[in-house]
Amino acid sequence: MRDKTIRPIVLVLLPLLLVTATASPAPLRISEDQKIVHVLNRIGFGARPGDVERVLKIGIPAYIEEQLHPERLTDTLADDRVIDLNSLTMSRSKLLEQFPDPQQLARQLGIRNPNQNKNAADPNAAPADQRKQAKARAELQEYMVENKLQRPPQLLQQLISNRIIRGVYSERQLQEVMTDFWFNHFNVYWDKGADRWLTTDYEMNVIRPRTMGKFKDLLLATAQSPAMLFYLDNHLSSAPTPAVEALRKRANANNNKRTPGINENYARELMELHTLGVDGGYTQKDVTEVARALTGWTIDQPKVNGTFVFRPQMHDRGEKTVLGQRIPANGGIQDGTRVIEILANHPSTARFISTKLVRRFVSDNPPQALVDKVAATYRKTDGDISEMLRTIFYSEEFNSPESYGQKMKSPFEYVVSSIRTLGGDTGGNQQIGRAIGQMGQALYQYQAPTGFPDRADFWTSDGALVARLNFAVTLTSGRIPDTRVSLNGFKDAQAAALYLGSPDFQKR
Amino acid sequence: MSQSRRFFLKSSGLAMASFAAVPSFLVRTAMAQGTTASKDRPILIAIFQRGAADGISVVPPFGDRNYSKARPQIAVPAPSRSAAETAIDLDGFFGLHPSLSPLKSIYDEGHLAVVHAVGSPDNTRSHFDAQDYMEAGAPGNKGLPDGWLNRYLQGAGKADATAFRAIALDAKMPRTLMGAAPALALAKIQDFDVRGGNPKQAASGDVYAAFEAMWHNSTFDAMKMLKNANPQRFQPENGARYPNGQFGQSLLQMSQLIKADIGLEVGFLDIGGWDTHANQAGQLTQRLREYGEGLSAFYRDLGDRMRNVVVLTMTEFGRTIKQNGSGGTDHGHASALFVMGGPVKGGKVYGKWPGLAPEQLYEGRDLALTTDFRDVFSELLKKHMRAADTAKVFPGWQPGQALGIL
Numbered sequence: 001m002r003d004k005t006i007r008p009i010v011l012v013l014l015p016l017l018l019v020t021a022t023a024s025p026a027p028l029r030i031s032e033d034q035k036i037v038h039v040l041n042r043i044g045f046g047a048r049p050g051d052v053e054r055v056l057k058i059g060i061p062a063y064i065e066e067q068l069h070p071e072r073l074t075d076t077l078a079d080d081r082v083i084d085l086n087s088l089t090m091s092r093s094k095l096l097e098q099f100p101d102p103q104q105l106a107r108q109l110g111i112r113n114p115n116q117n118k119n120a121a122d123p124n125a126a127p128a129d130q131r132k133q134a135k136a137r138a139e140l141q142e143y144m145v146e147n148k149l150q151r152p153p154q155l156l157q158q159l160i161s162n163r164i165i166r167g168v169y170s171e172r173q174l175q176e177v178m179t180d181f182w183f184n185h186f187n188v189y190w191d192k193g194a195d196r197w198l199t200t201d202y203e204m205n206v207i208r209p210r211t212m213g214k215f216k217d218l219l220l221a222t223a224q225s226p227a228m229l230f231y232l233d234n235h236l237s238s239a240p241t242p243a244v245e246a247l248r249k250r251a252n253a254n255n256n257k258r259t260p261g262i263n264e265n266y267a268r269e270l271m272e273l274h275t276l277g278v279d280g281g282y283t284q285k286d287v288t289e290v291a292r293a294l295t296g297w298t299i300d301q302p303k304v305n306g307t308f309v310f311r312p313q314m315h316d317r318g319e320k321t322v323l324g325q326r327i328p329a330n331g332g333i334q335d336g337t338r339v340i341e342i343l344a345n346h347p348s349t350a351r352f353i354s355t356k357l358v359r360r361f362v363s364d365n366p367p368q369a370l371v372d373k374v375a376a377t378y379r380k381t382d383g384d385i386s387e388m389l390r391t392i393f394y395s396e397e398f399n400s401p402e403s404y405g406q407k408m409k410s411p412f413e414y415v416v417s418s419i420r421t422l423g424g425d426t427g428g429n430q431q432i433g434r435a436i437g438q439m440g441q442a443l444y445q446y447q448a449p450t451g452f453p454d455r456a457d458f459w460t461s462d463g464a465l466v467a468r469l470n471f472a473v474t475l476t477s478g479r480i481p482d483t484r485v486s487l488n489g490f491k492d493a494q495a496a497a498l499y500l501g502s503p504d505f506q507k508r
Numbered sequence: 509m510s511q512s513r514r515f516f517l518k519s520s521g522l523a524m525a526s527f528a529a530v531p532s533f534l535v536r537t538a539m540a541q542g543t544t545a546s547k548d549r550p551i552l553i554a555i556f557q558r559g560a561a562d563g564i565s566v567v568p569p570f571g572d573r574n575y576s577k578a579r580p581q582i583a584v585p586a587p588s589r590s591a592a593e594t595a596i597d598l599d600g601f602f603g604l605h606p607s608l609s610p611l612k613s614i615y616d617e618g619h620l621a622v623v624h625a626v627g628s629p630d631n632t633r634s635h636f637d638a639q640d641y642m643e644a645g646a647p648g649n650k651g652l653p654d655g656w657l658n659r660y661l662q663g664a665g666k667a668d669a670t671a672f673r674a675i676a677l678d679a680k681m682p683r684t685l686m687g688a689a690p691a692l693a694l695a696k697i698q699d700f701d702v703r704g705g706n707p708k709q710a711a712s713g714d715v716y717a718a719f720e721a722m723w724h725n726s727t728f729d730a731m732k733m734l735k736n737a738n739p740q741r742f743q744p745e746n747g748a749r750y751p752n753g754q755f756g757q758s759l760l761q762m763s764q765l766i767k768a769d770i771g772l773e774v775g776f777l778d779i780g781g782w783d784t785h786a787n788q789a790g791q792l793t794q795r796l797r798e799y800g801e802g803l804s805a806f807y808r809d810l811g812d813r814m815r816n817v818v819v820l821t822m823t824e825f826g827r828t829i830k831q832n833g834s835g836g837t838d839h840g841h842a843s844a845l846f847v848m849g850g851p852v853k854g855g856k857v858y859g860k861w862p863g864l865a866p867e868q869l870y871e872g873r874d875l876a877l878t879t880d881f882r883d884v885f886s887e888l889l890k891k892h893m894r895a896a897d898t899a900k901v902f903p904g905w906q907p908g909q910a911l912g913i914l
């Protein structure tokens with residue numbers, strides 16, 4: 001794969017399985033089936049056996065409406081499958097209790113030097129020290145087992161399993177696609193400090209309930225989420241006032257690395273990545289002003305409970321001007337909500353969000369006419385996400401044959417659609433998450449706030465191709481624990497592997 | 509090859525002293541004719557520090573009295589024998605961050621150069637635009653489809669080029685290497701093979717052949733070539749110890765690919781974690797330790813082979829001169845980079861120092877730029893990689909006078 005897209009040498013693979021294999025080859029029928037396959041590929045993660053027939057029966061518009069209202073769909077199968085993922089429904093404090101930071105726990109228990117070297121016992125340590133380390137690790141392990149405590153990486157694993165299982169089983173396919181989309185748009189990095197314990201709540205209670213509501217509600221919820229406040233450092237941003245200094249000194253008696261002041265990190269990414277876009281018309285001055293407005297938006301005890309709190313002592317009370325709009329002095333918490341409002345109502349935001357949605361659902365090169373239409377819907381409906389989606393799904397561009405099969409599947413889409421197309425069953429084994437990572441999409445672990453780029457060239461390295469082929473072989477030969485697929489319609493497992501590994505199947 | 513080796517005692521922070529060989533590329537001109545062509549091929553390894561590394565912490569200008577003023581808590585202290593964790597003196601004005609101690613001897617041997625106040629003239633403070641500009645080699649231009657390293661490869665076509673001529677050790681192809689010239693991207697050597705779930709077991713011949721028929725041959729050619737060369741048989745030499753973690757492992761693999769003589773000319777890898785908006789001092793202490801240990805291990809490991817290898821580091825921009833309210837720094841402008849290798853005229857900090865007084869700062873807050881990154885990159889391509897011309901590599905850019913790093 002030398003070029004930017006995967007160019008198939010053999011376009012159509014062995015005619016082993018086509019959804020239409022048993023149907024009559026009348027052109028009209030094929031075209032209708034193609035349309036259905038297209039909708040199932042773009043609105044969801046591809047067809048499971050029987051899906052095409054079902055949509056054929058109820059019609060594409062009815063299917064789209066169904067998907068735009070996930071709350072009307074029962075989802076027992078998926079819900080049942082994730083029931084063992086106990087961290088997903090825990091409160092933040094319970095989660096910290098059940099999945100404690102091992103280092104912190106060891107300190108609390110008075111166990112010394114349990115595991116200084118994260119990767120293994122330190123080979124440089126003297127033998128006596130190594131023995132001590134081993135003993136301390138065993139002691140900690142014993143305590144954790146006795147008290148049924150788990151380690152934080154399990155939280156990550158449960159999040160990944162949940163995504164895989166719901167992607168495979170959920171009737172609410174669009175809801176899963178939009179969860180993936182918005183989490184990536186408002187990306188946080190699981191491995192950054194307290195975000196290990198905050199990301200679960202972020203996905204379950206901030207992103208998932210707001211995937212198809214008003215954009216401004218989602219924006220505000222992320223702005224006030226402990227996960228985002230921590231990830232982009234706004235929880236530390238404060239006015240440089242003496243009152244704050246005293247507060248800091250108390251809080252960080254042994255941390256003299258700070259003098260109070262603003263932190264621009266969130267303010268900049270809020271405009272560049274979450275709302276206006278980098279060419280959306282803001283200046284460095286706007287970044288500073290937004291940061292001032294958001295001072296005091298912080299987290300109460302990130303490592304104990306972690307809830308949003310507004311601290312007036314940290315807030316810059318002066319007047320601000322954001323994108324030409326004056327925010328009068330002494331606005332308190334309202335300064336921040338005013339900023340969110342200004343940004344959500346800005347035409348650049350309508351354009352930027354529309355572009356990203358069209359890129360996701362239609363093409364790597366979003367057609368300008370459709371972007372304009374979707375942006376108009378945004379402005380007309382006060383940023384109603386489901387209305388924007390409706391505009392896309394019924395558009396000429398979405399339904400044009402030129403857009404069929406032209407989007408490269410992300411590794412997550414590839415893996416989930418593979419299991420779905422073979423009518424598979426899975427418990428979301430960690431080997432699947434690891435495979436997705438090898439293909440270049442380690443879920444919840446993209447360090448930069450951009451999230452994964454949504455373009456074919458990002459997914460098409462030689463290494464990623466080899467990882468995809470390996471997954472095809474492993475899955476079809478039944479070597480992934482907890483995961484089974486049906487080979488119905490294929491000669492054998494190899495034929496199924498070739499189907500999943502074919503150039504065509506990499507696209508949606 | 510007859511080589512004069514001298515040994516010296518190394519004691520960089522390790523409890524046990526160990527011996528390491530000093531590369532003997534001091535005699536490279538005498539040797540050049542006697543070695544095989546493939547081993548004399550110039551090699552360039554580009555390393556991107558993603559997230560905007562703070563140049564004035566990496567190479568602190570402790571001699572500028574405004575430095576500690578702007579950063580009362582997080583400035584790297586001037587060198588001092590009595591205190592620990594102070595800058596390592598380079599020339600009485602600049603120092604290295606204390607975590608970079610493994611690099612000091614390479615600097616002293618004359619094979620590590622620093623360029624300071626270097627970067628991109630574009631005023632963006634967006635990581636993603638700035639990375640894009642630097643990787644494209646064209647600040648302010650979003651229209652270029654390919655990266656500067658790829659355009660270099662396009663212009664320097666070689667009849668004997670292999671699939672491993674250009675490689676990124678990454679699951680994705682970096683922007684720098686995207687373009688018409690063939691390049692490979694893979695995260696780990698050991699994963700680059702079609703298997704059936706069991707690492708020891710190859711996929712059955714049928715599946716393998718069928719995949720090969722439906723995909724580009726180049727991927728499969730590279731796979732076979734790698735299997736035959738088996739680069740992983742090369743263990744670190746000369747006492748080199750790579751740090752744990754992805755950066756160290758990628759450098760080790762890069763060294764293995766070089767030793768395997770499979771035609772590597774251009775290598776790329778990146779290291780994240782430089783976006784230090786909060787608690788910068790602690791973060792950089794860790795990050796720079798891994799960084800310095802990695803670069804130093806690579807240099808030691810390759811030993812004599814460093815005579816035709818140059819490592820070039822880069823970062824999208826620097827950070828604010830003043831510390832912010834969280835013991836960190838926000839997005840700035842110019843930063844510092846390293847050039848390391850046999851052909852490098854090191855032991856020197858290159859570039860004009862713009863000063864840190866308030867009126868000397870870029871837009872009143874950042875380190876001003878005195879060297880455009882394209883000047884450094886052009887010099888490297890011309891003098892090390894023997895590129896005839898870099899006008900197409902850096903469109904619209906007329907390189908200024910060479911700094912004389914090579």
